[in-house]
Amino acid sequence: xxxxxxxxxxxxxxxxxxxxxxxxxxxxxxxxxxxxxxxxxxxxxxxxxxxxxxxxxxxxxxxxxxxxxxxxxxxxxxxxxxxxxxxxxxxxxxxxxxxxxxxxxxxxxxxxxxxxxxxxxxxxxxxxxxxxxxxxxxxxxxxxxxxxxxxxxxxxxxxxxxxxxxxxxxxxxxxxxxxxxxxxxxxxxxxxxxxxxxxxxxxxxxxxxxxxxxxxxxxxxxxxxxxxxxxxxxxxxxxxxxxxxxxxxxxxxxxxxxxxxxxxxxxxxxxxxxxxxxxxxxxxxxxxxxxxxxxxxxxxxxxxxxxxxxxxxxxxxxxxxxxxxxxxxxxxxxxxxxxxxxxxxxxxxxxxxxxx
Amino acid sequence: xxxxxxxxxxxxxxxxxxxxxxxxxxxxxxxxxxxxxxxxxxxxxxxxxxxxxxxxxxxxxxxxxxxxxxxxxxxxxxxxxxxxxxxxxxxxxxxxxxxxxxxxxxxxxxxxxxxxxxxxxxxxxxxxxxxxxxxxxxxxxxxxxxxxxxxxxxxxxxxxxxxxxxxxxxxxxxxxxxxxxxxxxxxxxxxxxxxxxxxxxxxxxxxxxxxxxxxxxxxxxxxxxxxxxxxxxxxxxxxxxxxxxx
Numbered sequence: 200x201x202x203x204x205x206x207x208x209x210x211x212x213x214x215x216x217x218x219x220x221x222x223x224x225x226x227x228x229x230x231x232x233x234x235x236x237x238x239x240x241x242x243x244x245x246x247x248x249x250x251x252x253x254x255x256x257x258x259x260x261x262x263x264x265x266x267x268x269x270x271x272x273x274x275x276x277x278x279x280x281x282x283x284x285x286x287x288x289x290x291x292x293x294x295x296x297x298x299x300x301x302x303x304x305x306x307x308x309x310x311x312x313x314x315x316x317x318x319x320x321x322x323x324x325x326x327x328x329x330x331x332x333x334x335x336x337x338x339x340x341x342x343x344x345x346x347x348x349x350x351x352x353x354x355x356x357x358x359x360x361x362x363x364x365x366x367x368x369x370x371x372x373x374x375x376x377x378x379x380x381x382x383x384x385x386x387x388x389x390x391x392x393x394x395x396x397x398x399x400x401x402x403x404x405x406x407x408x409x410x411x412x413x414x415x416x417x418x419x420x421x422x423x424x425x426x427x428x429x430x431x432x433x434x435x436x437x438x439x440x441x442x443x444x445x446x447x448x449x450x451x452x453x454x455x456x457x458x459x460x461x462x463x464x465x466x467x468x469x470x471x472x473x474x475x476x477x478x479x480x481x482x483x484x485x486x487x488x489x490x491x492x493x494x495x496x497x498x499x500x501x502x503x504x505x506x507x508x509x510x511x512x513x514x515x516x517x518x519x520x521x522x523x524x525x526x527x528x529x530x531x532x533x534x535x536x537x538x539x540x541x542x543x544x545x546x547x548x549x550x551x552x553x554x555x
Numbered sequence: 556x557x558x559x560x561x562x563x564x565x566x567x568x569x570x571x572x573x574x575x576x577x578x579x580x581x582x583x584x585x586x587x588x589x590x591x592x593x594x595x596x597x598x599x600x601x602x603x604x605x606x607x608x609x610x611x612x613x614x615x616x617x618x619x620x621x622x623x624x625x626x627x628x629x630x631x632x633x634x635x636x637x638x639x640x641x642x643x644x645x646x647x648x649x650x651x652x653x654x655x656x657x658x659x660x661x662x663x664x665x666x667x668x669x670x671x672x673x674x675x676x677x678x679x680x681x682x683x684x685x686x687x688x689x690x691x692x693x694x695x696x697x698x699x700x701x702x703x704x705x706x707x708x709x710x711x712x713x714x715x716x717x718x719x720x721x722x723x724x725x726x727x728x729x730x731x732x733x734x735x736x737x738x739x740x741x742x743x744x745x746x747x748x749x750x751x752x753x754x755x756x757x758x759x760x761x762x763x764x765x766x767x768x769x770x771x772x773x774x775x776x777x778x779x780x781x782x783x784x785x786x787x788x789x790x791x792x793x794x795x796x797x798x799x800x801x
Binding site: 289325326341346383 | 558562565566569572573576577633634637638639641642643644645646647648649799800
């Protein structure tokens with residue numbers, strides 16, 4: 200397999216066709232000017248972003264930060280404002296308020312927009328592919344628009360598209376189009392790439408191939424911001440996860456930080472209520488004040504009061520306490536919360552129908 | 556060639572190849588004008604000024620120019636739906652480069668259309684002897700102005716409505732322009748009230764001016780002015796109304 204990605208990418212600080220503009224004398228420290236690329240700036244900085252459609256605040260004061268060389272996943276239910284946020288960052292939508300800095304450049308300045316088109320790759324949710332030409336022609340055309348593109352052939356091979364390279368885009372499957380759109384987003388070897396649901400609609404094999412490619416990009420130093428509905432995608436790939444709901448950030452951190460610590464889950468037996476079991480359990484565990492109970496989805500959770508990990512000894516304590524409290528039929532298990540648990544806890548379980 | 560020009564040329568080439576490989580586009584932009592030229596030049600179905608082949612060539616050239624309206628309106632509408640315009644606008648090509656590339660492709664295809672029609676016209680009796688450089692320049696001016704008008708209105712239509720609506724409207728308007736707009740047939744074959752209005756609309760002004768140029772050898776400056784005014788108006792409307800996404 201050819202090594203498509205150059206190892207030196209992480210060292211690049213200037214990739215534009217224009218010479219770096221002069222920074223005005225007397226400029227305040229930390230000020231951002233078009234073309235000036237502070238190497239300590241994050242890949243993406245969004246501050247108090249606002250976007251309104253009609254009478255609806257789709258993005259309502261959203262702030263996030265994505266570091267260079269990291270993969271930041273933006274998670275959220277339908278209509279949370281993920282795509283609108285990303286499109287404001289890509290320059291495809293004009294925010295109503297707030298500030299967006301991409302690679303240290305103010306996104307609102309026209310000079311920045313021209314410069315960022317050289318340095319940022321974009322994969323749209325709808326793909327953005329012309330349907331009549333052949334797949335390889337589309338990719339080679341997009342490559343021609345960049346100053347220093349990567350080779351198209353190895354990229355097609357990496358994404359399993361070699362056999363359909365000469366097929367017209369309209370005859371590709373949804374998954375093949377998705378992979379071709381990803382190839383178009385990265386063929387210019389961008390410093391930062393925005394991927395809007397890059398694996399939506401892919402079968403498991405294609406998804407793994409895309410994940411491998413995304414990992415390679417990150418290892419080569421490319422900053423990545425992706426939106427996704429897939430918790431596994433965020434858990435497996437992301438350095439940091441930003442959970443967005445109703446137009447603002449409700450949580451952010453590493454996947455481990457968001458998941459939380461291992462706890463004991465008690466499945467309430469038939470005939471009992473979760474509140475009664477929790478109360479009985481708390482009384483039976485009175486000698487162990489570090490253990491606290493909580494209700495979640497009809498079950499009772501037992502957690503460490505200070506956020507520490509629970510282990511099998513704690514599991515035995517809880518099982519014994521349940522027996523003493525007369526709830527012999529209850530099932531207990533040591534559980535590590537998944538990102539999906541955390542996501543549902545943060546965004547609720549009700550169905551959403553609105554779209555942003 | 557500068558990097559910007561190189562990118563615009565790449566887009567021009569890409570779009571030109573896409574048009575020339577598309578069967579429907581070839582029918583609309585090449586085959587229909589050729590059929591119209593042959594029928595008008597070799598039959599007396601429609602009264603035309605003499606020599607017939609010259610008048611037919613003028614109408615066919617105008618029809619070829621106007622076909623860019625239907626072609627571009629439909630292409631732009633579907634490109635919007637599929638996000639093609641937005642994707643390309645995020646590359647170093649940028650929105651302006653994309654539009655420049657599209658216009659370049661339209662002009663390149665127009666060159667192919669003109670050469671094809673001139674070849675067919677020779678076969679059906681048109682003789683270019685005595686054509687002056689000023690007449691060639693006048694013809695180019697009229698066709699470029701016509702292209703400007705029709706591309707501007709194509710962007711207005713394709714950049715604001717749903718693709719299905721654009722498909723229907725653009726095809727219908729093309730038929731109306733050809734049959735009753737003075738594009739292919741002389742204005743004096745239309746009812747007088749319609750002819751009076753059509754003379755100041757883009758199809759009528761372009762068709763009549765190219766027929767006059769091909770038969771009499773004179774550039775109709777009033778028609779050129781009418782086309783320029785419509786090009787400016789269409790351009791302003793398109794600039795104000797165009798939406799990049801569907």
